[in-house]
Each structure stands twice: as C-alpha cells, then as structure tokens.
Amino acid sequence: MATSSPNQIPIMFLCLLSTIIFNSSSLVLCNSMLLHCDEKDESLLIKFKHAVTDPSGVLSSWSSHEKDCCRWRGVHCDNITRRVTELHLPCDTIQFDEILDKDNEKPHCLSGELDMFSLFDLEFLSYLDLSNNDFKTIKTCSNNNYSSNIHYLDLAYNYNLVNDHNNMLHQISHLCSSLQYLDLSGIDLYKEIDWLQSLTSLSSLLELHLDDCILQSINPSLQYANFTSLKVLSLSNNDFSSILPPWLFNLTRISYIDLSENNLHGQLPQSKPNLLSLETLCLYINNLDGPIPNWLGQLDQLKALNLACNNFVGPISTTLRNLSSLLVELHLRSNMFTGTVSEKNFHMLSKLKILSLGSESLIFDFDAKWIPSFQLQMLFLGYPGPKFPSWIYTQSSLELLYVENSRASFEPLGKFWKFTTQLEALVLINNSINSDISDVLLDSKVITMQQNNFSGSVPKVSPKVVHLDLSYNNLSDISPFLCQKMKKGKGNLETLFISDNALSGEIPNCLMDWTSLLQVNLGNNNLRGKIPHSIGSLFKLIFLSLEENKLSGEIPLSLKNCRNLRYLSLGENTFSGAIPSWIDQRIKIFQLGSNQFSGNIPIEICQFHSLKILDLSNNKLSGSIPNCLNNLTSLISPHASMDVFKVLSLTKYTKRGFTYLYFRVVTKYMVLHFVHSMLLIDLSSNNLSGTIPSELFMLVGLQSLNLSHNQFMGSIPQDIENLAALESLDLSSNLFSGQIPQSMSGMSFLEVLNLSCNNFEGKIPSGTQLQSFTNLSYVGNPKLCGPPLSRICPQDKKLPNGEQRTEADGDGDDDDNSEVHSWFLMGLGIGFATSFWGVLGVILFNRRFRDAYFRYLDEFHDIVIHKVKPIC
Numbered sequence: 077m078a079t080s081s082p083n084q085i086p087i088m089f090l091c092l093l094s095t096i097i098f099n100s101s102s103l104v105l106c107n108s109m110l111l112h113c114d115e116k117d118e119s120l121l122i123k124f125k126h127a128v129t130d131p132s133g134v135l136s137s138w139s140s141h142e143k144d145c146c147r148w149r150g151v152h153c154d155n156i157t158r159r160v161t162e163l164h165l166p167c168d169t170i171q172f173d174e175i176l177d178k179d180n181e182k183p184h185c186l187s188g189e190l191d192m193f194s195l196f197d198l199e200f201l202s203y204l205d206l207s208n209n210d211f212k213t214i215k216t217c218s219n220n221n222y223s224s225n226i227h228y229l230d231l232a233y234n235y236n237l238v239n240d241h242n243n244m245l246h247q248i249s250h251l252c253s254s255l256q257y258l259d260l261s262g263i264d265l266y267k268e269i270d271w272l273q274s275l276t277s278l279s280s281l282l283e284l285h286l287d288d289c290i291l292q293s294i295n296p297s298l299q300y301a302n303f304t305s306l307k308v309l310s311l312s313n314n315d316f317s318s319i320l321p322p323w324l325f326n327l328t329r330i331s332y333i334d335l336s337e338n339n340l341h342g343q344l345p346q347s348k349p350n351l352l353s354l355e356t357l358c359l360y361i362n363n364l365d366g367p368i369p370n371w372l373g374q375l376d377q378l379k380a381l382n383l384a385c386n387n388f389v390g391p392i393s394t395t396l397r398n399l400s401s402l403l404v405e406l407h408l409r410s411n412m413f414t415g416t417v418s419e420k421n422f423h424m425l426s427k428l429k430i431l432s433l434g435s436e437s438l439i440f441d442f443d444a445k446w447i448p449s450f451q452l453q454m455l456f457l458g459y460p461g462p463k464f465p466s467w468i469y470t471q472s473s474l475e476l477l478y479v480e481n482s483r484a485s486f487e488p489l490g491k492f493w494k495f496t497t498q499l500e501a502l503v504l505i506n507n508s509i510n511s512d513i514s515d516v517l518l519d520s521k522v523i524t525m526q527q528n529n530f531s532g533s534v535p536k537v538s539p540k541v542v543h544l545d546l547s548y549n550n551l552s553d554i555s556p557f558l559c560q561k562m563k564k565g566k567g568n569l570e571t572l573f574i575s576d577n578a579l580s581g582e583i584p585n586c587l588m589d590w591t592s593l594l595q596v597n598l599g600n601n602n603l604r605g606k607i608p609h610s611i612g613s614l615f616k617l618i619f620l621s622l623e624e625n626k627l628s629g630e631i632p633l634s635l636k637n638c639r640n641l642r643y644l645s646l647g648e649n650t651f652s653g654a655i656p657s658w659i660d661q662r663i664k665i666f667q668l669g670s671n672q673f674s675g676n677i678p679i680e681i682c683q684f685h686s687l688k689i690l691d692l693s694n695n696k697l698s699g700s701i702p703n704c705l706n707n708l709t710s711l712i713s714p715h716a717s718m719d720v721f722k723v724l725s726l727t728k729y730t731k732r733g734f735t736y737l738y739f740r741v742v743t744k745y746m747v748l749h750f751v752h753s754m755l756l757i758d759l760s761s762n763n764l765s766g767t768i769p770s771e772l773f774m775l776v777g778l779q780s781l782n783l784s785h786n787q788f789m790g791s792i793p794q795d796i797e798n799l800a801a802l803e804s805l806d807l808s809s810n811l812f813s814g815q816i817p818q819s820m821s822g823m824s825f826l827e828v829l830n831l832s833c834n835n836f837e838g839k840i841p842s843g844t845q846l847q848s849f850t851n852l853s854y855v856g857n858p859k860l861c862g863p864p865l866s867r868i869c870p871q872d873k874k875l876p877n878g879e880q881r882t883e884a885d886g887d888g889d890d891d892d893n894s895e896v897h898s899w900f901l902m903g904l905g906i907g908f909a910t911s912f913w914g915v916l917g918v919i920l921f922n923r924r925f926r927d928a929y930f931r932y933l934d935e936f937h938d939i940v941i942h943k944v945k946p947i948c
C-alpha cells in the first residue's frame with residue numbers, strides 16, 4: 077500500500093525529468109470520528125514537535141487545541157485502532173522570495189536535529205515522509221533493540237543532513253527491516269562505502285532512490301546483489317566511474333533502472349541479461365560506448381529507453397526496428413551512431429510520445445510523405461539532415477520541439493513558423509537559418525533560439541510567451557518588438573535574453589507595459605543612447621545586464637523602482653555621473669566596470685549587505701575606499717564562497733563535452749539556473765587614493781581583490797592573512813610601500829599575485845607560497861630584493877654564493893614591460909584555470925550545485941575573467 081509501483085509514475089516523463097519536482101504536501105486529515113488518538117502516540121508526536129525547528133508553523137495544528145492527534149496536519153491514523161500509521165510532512169517547493177534572497181536555504185521548512193529513530197517508537201507507523209525539509213543532523217539510535225514497522229521512508233533532499241557516524245544506512249537497514257520504499261536522494265552518502273551491502277539486507281525493498289548522493293562505488297566486481305524484491309533502482313547523478321556492474325543485470329524482478337548522470341564507461345553486455353520485467357532503462361549522460369546490443373529489442377515490457385549523451389557507436393536501425401511496441405519514450409541523441417534512420421525503423425512504435433534522435437554521422441532518410449503511427453509530445457533532433465524530416469508537420473500534439481545543429485534547411489520557413497505556434501516550447505540551437513525573422517510572430521510559452529544567424533528585427537511575440545531567448549544571433553533592431561501593440565497589455569514575458577546580437581540604435585522608451593519581466597540581458601550589442609526612463613516600470617526585475625554596448629548618460633533614477641534587482645551589470649559602456657548608490661540594498665552583483673563614472677565611491681555601498689561582486693574598475697573614481705566595508709556581511713563569512721544566483725531559463729548546458737537539454741522544473745519547461753562566481757572586489761584603474769582601510773581585511777570570504785592602477789599608498793598590514801580565501805590579489809601600479817608582510821606567505825589559496833610597480837622594499841618573505849610566484853609578481857619595486865627577484869638583498873650579499881652572483885648579471889631587466897605583460901596574461905591563464913578547478917573541487921563536494929555549475933559555465937567565464945590591461 078505504501079509503495080508506488082513504477083506504473084504510477086506518469087510514463088510520459090519517466091526518464092526525462094529530474095527529481096527536483098516534489099509533490100507538495102497535501103493536508104490530510106483522518107476520519108472525523110469522535111475518538112481521541114492514542115495517548116502514547118500523541119506524546120511521541122509532541123516530543124518530535126519540540127525537537128524540531130518549525131519557522132513557518134507547519135506543525136501549528138499539533139497542539140492541545142485539537143484533541144485528536146489523528147487530525148493534526150500530516151498525521152494519518154488507522155480508522156479503527158486510531159493508532160498513528162502515517163506521517164506526511166514533506167516541505168513545499170522553493171518559494172519565490174527565497175529564490176531571490178536566500179542562497180539555497182529553505183527557511184520555511186522543518187529544520188534542526190532529526191530524531192527519526194524515536195519516531196519509530198510509534199508502534200504502528202508504517203509511512204514517514206519528511207522529504208525536502210532542511211534537517212541538519214540525524215540522531216543516531218542507541219537502542220538497537222526493536223524493529224520498526226516502517227514500510228515507506230522518504231528523507232530525500234534534506235541536503236544538509238549529516239550523519240556523523242556514517243552508519244545511517246546500516247541503522248536504517250537494521251531497524252527498518254520491513255522497508256519497501258526508501259528515498260535518501262540528495263543526502264551526502266559519500267562516506268557510506270558499504271551502502272550496497274547494507275541495503276541488500278532489506279529483503280522486502282521494492283523501491284530504492286539514491287539520486288544525488290555522491291556515492292562512490294557501484295561495486296563493479298559484484299556478480300550478485302541480493303535484492304530479492306527490488307523493482308525500482310534509481311542511482312542517477314552519483315560518482316560511479318566504473319563499468320556497469322554485473323549484479324545489475326541479475327536483478328530479475330527489476331522494472332526501473334536509472335543510472336543516468338554518472339561516469340560509467342564500457343559496453344552494455346552483449347548477451348541477454350535476466351531483465352525480464354524491465355520497463356525503464358535510463359543511462360543518459362555517461363561515457364558508455366560500443367554498439368547497442370540486440371537484446372534491447374527483446375525486452376518486451378520496455379516503455380522507456382534513454383541512452384542519450386554517451387559514446388555508443390554503430391548502426392541503430394535493426395535495434396530500433398525490434399524495440400518493444402510498448403515504447404513511449406526513446407532517447408538516442410548525442411551518441412556516435414552511424415548509418416541511416418528512416419520510417420522503416422519506426423513502424424512498430426505507435427505509442428511513442430517522446431523521441432530524441434540524431435548524431436553527427438547519422439543520416440536522416442525519411443520519406444517526405446511518411447505519416448507516422450505515433451503522435452509525439454516531445455521531439456529532440458540533433459544534426460537532422462541532409463533532409464529535414466517533414467513528418468514533424470504531422471505531429472499535431474507536439475508540445476516541445478528541440479532542433480540542434482541542423483544540417484538541413486528548414487524551408488519553406490513559412491510552414492515551419494506556422495507549425496511552431498502550436499508548441500509550448502520551441503528550442504532551436506545552432507541551426508544556420510540565415511533568415512530575416514522580423515515578420516515572424518512567436519507564440520509559444522518558452523522560446524530559446526540561440527545561434528541561428530537570424531537577422532532583421534526582433535520578432536514580435538504573443539501574450540502567451542513567457543521566456544524568450546534569442547542570444548547569439550544577428551538581430552539588429554529591438555524597437556518594433558519593445559513598442560509593439562498588444563491587445564491585452566504586454567502579456568507575460570518574464571525573460572528577455574537578446575545578448576550577443578547586432579542590436580543598434582537606442583533602447584526605446586517603451587518598457588511601460590512589460591511589467592512582468594524578471595530578467596533582461598541585452599549585453600554585447602551596439603545599443604546607444606541612454607537607458608530609458610521607463611526601465612522603472614519593470615518593478616519585478618531581478619536581473620539586468622546591458623554590458624558591452626555603447627550606452628551613455630547617467631543611470632536613470634527610475635531604476636530605484638526595481639526593488640527586486642539583485643544582479644546589475646552595466647560594464648563596458650560609457651555611462652557617466654555618480655555611482656548609482658541608491659539602488660536596492662539587497663543587490664548581489666554590482667558590475668559597473670569600464671565606464672566613465674566619476675566622483676567618490678559612495679558610502680552607501682556599505683549597506684549592500686548581500687553584495688558578492690563589486691566591480692567598479694576602469695572608471696574615473698577618485699577619493700578613498702570607504703572605511704565601512706566590513707558591513708558587507710555577505711563577504712565576511714568564511715563560507716560564503718558558493719554564491720548562487722538563480723535565473724529561470726531554458727537552455728542547454730555542457731557536461732563532459734556533451735550537450736544536454738536540462739529540465740529542472742519550475743514550470744513545465746522552465747529551468748532553474750545558477751550562476752556561480754568568485755566573490756570579488758575590483759576597483760582597479762581608477763584614480764583612487766589613500767590607504768587601504770583596515771575594514772577591507774575583514775572580508776574573509778573574498779576570493780579576488782584588485783586595487784591595481786590607482787594611487788593607493790601605505791603598507792600592506794599583517795592582517796592581510798585574514799583574507800584566507802583569497803585566490804587572486806593584484807595591488808600593482810600603486811604607491812604602496814614598506815615591506816611585504818611575512819603573514820602573506822601563509823595565504824595558501826593565492827594563485828595570482830601581482831605587487832609589481834610599487835615602492836615595496838626589503839626582502840620578499842620566504843615561504844613556499846610567495847616564492848612560487850615568478851619575479852614578475854614583484855618587478856618595478858626598485859627597493860625589493862630576494863628570490864624570486866634576482867636582486868640580492870644587502871644582508872645576503874656577504875654569503876659566499878657564486879650562483880646568485882652570476883644570475884644577478886641580468887639584474888637590470890626586471891622591469892621589462894613586454895615581459896610583464898605576457899606574464900600577466902599567462903598568470904591570468906593559470907590563475908583562471910586553477911580557480912576554475914578550485915571551484916569545481918568545491919562543487920564536487922557540494923553535489924547539489926554541480927549540475928547547475930555545469931549549466932552555467934559560460935556565465936561563470938564572464939564573471940571570472942578579469943580584464944587584461946598593460947602594466948606600469
């Protein structure tokens with residue numbers, strides 16, 4: 077009763093959707109009988125309530141106001157015995173304001189220590205769902221003397237749950253021997269080496285979900301795993317990097333296997349395994365290779381097969397032809413298949429709803445007149461060609477069309493655009509459709525059309541469109557789009573991404589009605605003139621990037637109305653006037669570099685408590701650094717480094733060289749995106765002066781600090797060692813003096829150091845860290861000496877060291893500018909690579925960030941790469 081068989085999962089999305097979707101908890105009440113619930117049960121529930129933190133009052137009904145505990149929220153009782161049998165307390169999905177302001181926290185969910193094993197004292201408890209809460213620790217059970225009656229246990233996506241003794245699985249398998257359903261997805265089980273052994277003792281287990289658990293080994297040499305009853309095994313997104321284990325193919329009762337998003341390699345077994353009941357096989361995003369075995373065609377229960385994004389080779393036509401006629405979902409995209417596919421391969425597959433097809437060397441040879449027996453809901457095509465499969469026009473139920481890297485022409489385009497208006501989601505990526513799309517009317521909820529060489533004006537949209545991404549095309553005019561007349565206001569557009577096009581002219585003052593916009597990116601175009609006053613109408617705006625245009629003038633005060641603005645990127649324009657210090661204090665990313673801003677750095681910046689990136693570089697700022705930077709609380713936490721900025725979008729991301737369209741669901745086709753970035757302050761290339769205020773050295777979360785090319789003076793204090801997370805420090809081309817503090821030699825994360833072109837003096841402190849930089853980190857300081865500089869310090873000159881003397885001959889060349897410049901470029905490269913991998917390392921341990929990270933690789937580049945400028 078407590079278990080859901082795979083048949084109850086909607087077949088449609090068996091392999092496709094990731095596990096982030098949660099069923100929101102439903103308020104379930106017991107029969108309104110006049111009976112009181114069992115007193116012992118009640119006191120155990122109260123005890124549980126007192127032990128947890130419940131900020132939003134989920135358990136507020138658990139009180140003496142309601143005498144019958146069977147009527148408390150989430151509590152189910154047996155109708156007759158009135159004993160508590162089920163607890164349904166999953167937390168709801170992320171709330172919008174949390175997306176804005178909380179980095180990965182779930183402040184409205186249950187939290188604290190989870191004393192789960194004492195809940196098992198509820199003698200009749202058989203169902204426990206605490207998924208998606210924010211429990212931090214699980215209390216280890218000391219009394220191993222009883223066996224609970226629990227059948228269903230779901231603790232998934234309590235991401236922060238730590239089990240100090242690393243024996244959670246052992247305890248669970250020991251105490252919950254009648255478990256039928258277990259979901260611990262999203263919990264860090266890195267140290268649970270024996271997870272498989274522990275769990276195989278659960279002889280009644282029907283479903284096991286351990287997705288996103290950082291599991292390391294899938295026991296590739298084990299022949300047989302004693303999962304006597306297992307039907308569902310879901311182990312996606314772990315760290316398995318071996319071959320597929322033999323025991324997997326010995327699970328005779330299994331109907332659902334998901335090993336997607338691991339690093340599995342090797343081939344599928346060529347002889348037919350005992351997977352008689354297999355309905356779903358998901359192996360996408362691995363490194364599996366070799367041919368597709370014939371036995372896949374003999375799995376006569378098969379409903380979903382996802383082999384996308386691997387290295388499988390060879391022809392697929394024979395296997396396709398023999399696949400089960402029950403097949404609903406088939407993903408073969410992004411492999412190295414060869415040969416041809418044609419209508420002959422599909423005549424059995426009349427139930428197909430989702431199809432993903434295409435490899436670089438696979439030929440599409442469909443008859444232009446073919447009418448398939450299936451009606452698809454989603455179609456993913458990679459490298460379709462040489463002829464465009466015109467049968468797509470017969471698919472009147474299609475909701476999502478994704479076409480990537482097409483070699484075929486979409487002509488006649490009129491027919492194509494007309495067809496797309498029936499779609500909910502249209503994704504066209506890297507298809508050379510050299511076409512003017514000024515007159516197209518877009519009419520799908522989600523539209524992503526990157527890198528298609530579209531030209532003309534930005535096409536008009538219907539009120540239905542929510543997400544519009546036309547980045548990396550050749551569109552030239554945005555006015556007709558922004559000023560278009562719509563019958564019922566400007567509709568529902570939330571995302572407008574038209575970066576990296578050829579947009580020119582001014583941004584028209586037509587933003588008044590686009591009030592639903594949440595994110596706007598018009599970066600890297602040729603836009604001129606001022607930001608229109610009507611920008612202030614976008615009161616929901618979270619993300620605004622206008623960087624790399626030719627925009628000018630002052631930032632309009634109306635931007636103050638955009639109280640949700642968290643990401644503002646205006647870099648590389650010619651904006652002037654004062655720094656807009658009046659924007660909402662909750663800003664996280666404030667990039668105004670490479671403009672003409674002047675005046676002082678306003679003291680109001682210290683009120684930007686959430687600031688993670690402050691880039692005011694390459695402007696005309698003067699005066700000193702305000703001495704209140706310790707107010708930037710987001711930078712003073714030593715663990716602040718994983719900044720995550722969430723953006724709603726739909727795009728592809730790159731992982732291990734494969735591209736894959738990712739669905740982390742917000743709405744049906746929307747994705748939650750994350751931007752990872754270094755925490756940085758860049759004030760370089762201004763006319764700033766004075767000493768560095770000591771408050772700056774309290775920002776212990778800071779990862780990159782660039783104060784170069786200013787007029788700063790004074791010495792570096794010993795306190796600099798507080799900046800223990802610092803990976804890049806550039807103080808070059810200032811008037812700094814004094815000795816380089818010995819404490820810097822302990823800054824172990826430092827990968828890029830540039831102190832050149834100052835007045836530093838004395839000996840460079842010895843210690844592994846500072847000597848590992850080349851002399852170019854220190855050149856242009858005539859009074860500085862000691863390795864790695866060739867200038868010998870006076871106190872060392874008396875030492876009888878012939879080697880040093882001969883090297884010192886080339887002394888005068890320390891300041892060679894071209895050398896400095898090329899070093900800087902190179903140092904940047906290395907620094908970039910190391911911080912890049914540094915972040916990656918962190919991400920591997922912070923599993924839940926990892927996919928997101930890969931998805932946002934491009935944006936990450938944008939943020940991390942510092943501008944290269946000539947030195948001295």
Ligand SMILES: *[C@@H]1O[C@H](CO)[C@@H](O)[C@H](O)[C@H]1NC(C)=O
Pocket residue numbers: 107155
């Ligand atoms: C208990 O009550 C619920 C709700 O009224 C009902 O659906 C269910 O069938 C009952 N179970 C038994 C065993 O009577």
Ligand SMILES: *[C@@H]1O[C@H](CO)[C@@H](O)[C@H](O)[C@H]1NC(C)=O
Pocket residue numbers: 219221
């Ligand atoms: C375990 O249970 C048995 C019988 O129920 C009892 O005699 C024994 O004291 C219990 N042991 C512990 C450690 O609670």
Ligand SMILES: *[C@@H]1O[C@H](CO)[C@@H](O)[C@H](O)[C@H]1NC(C)=O
Pocket residue numbers: 277279302304
């Ligand atoms: C497998 O589990 C069953 C039930 O727990 C047990 O009877 C059997 O001995 C086990 N087999 C092996 C090979 O461990």
Ligand SMILES: *[C@@H]1O[C@H](CO)[C@@H](O)[C@H](O)[C@H]1NC(C)=O
Pocket residue numbers: 299300322323325326349
């Ligand atoms: C299945 O397990 C048995 C041992 O129980 C073993 O002999 C056999 O090789 C296994 N089959 C596969 C395909 O690994």
Ligand SMILES: *[C@@H]1O[C@H](CO)[C@@H](O)[C@H](O)[C@H]1NC(C)=O
Pocket residue numbers: 370371373374394398
């Ligand atoms: C395909 O199916 C047919 C009929 O079911 C069978 O005769 C043939 O051997 C199968 N081919 C392969 C390669 O499995």
Ligand SMILES: *[C@@H]1O[C@H](CO)[C@@H](O)[C@H](O)[C@H]1NC(C)=O
Pocket residue numbers: 481482483506
């Ligand atoms: C774009 O598509 C072409 C084939 O049509 C392919 O050769 C090329 O590699 C693709 N470019 C990218 C960036 O994927």
Ligand SMILES: *[C@@H]1O[C@H](CO)[C@@H](O)[C@H](O)[C@H]1NC(C)=O
Pocket residue numbers: 508510511529531
């Ligand atoms: C893009 O389209 C233009 C015509 O609008 C064409 O001249 C150009 O070659 C195309 N570029 C690519 C890369 O296909």
Ligand SMILES: *[C@@H]1O[C@H](CO)[C@@H](O)[C@H](O)[C@H]1NC(C)=O
Pocket residue numbers: 529531532550552578
């Ligand atoms: C962009 O479109 C213009 C015509 O509008 C064309 O001349 C130019 O070649 C296109 N640029 C690219 C990169 O395709």
Ligand SMILES: *[C@@H]1O[C@H](CO)[C@@H](O)[C@H](O)[C@H]1NC(C)=O
Pocket residue numbers: 679680682683704707
């Ligand atoms: C620093 O933060 C405190 C508390 O938020 C605030 O009262 C104070 O005005 C801030 N100081 C500056 C200079 O912004």
Ligand SMILES: *[C@@H]1O[C@H](CO)[C@@H](O)[C@H](O)[C@H]1NC(C)=O
Pocket residue numbers: 698699763765
């Ligand atoms: C730089 O600032 C100093 C005062 O600190 C001022 O005298 C000088 O004119 C400024 N230089 C420029 C180029 O603005």
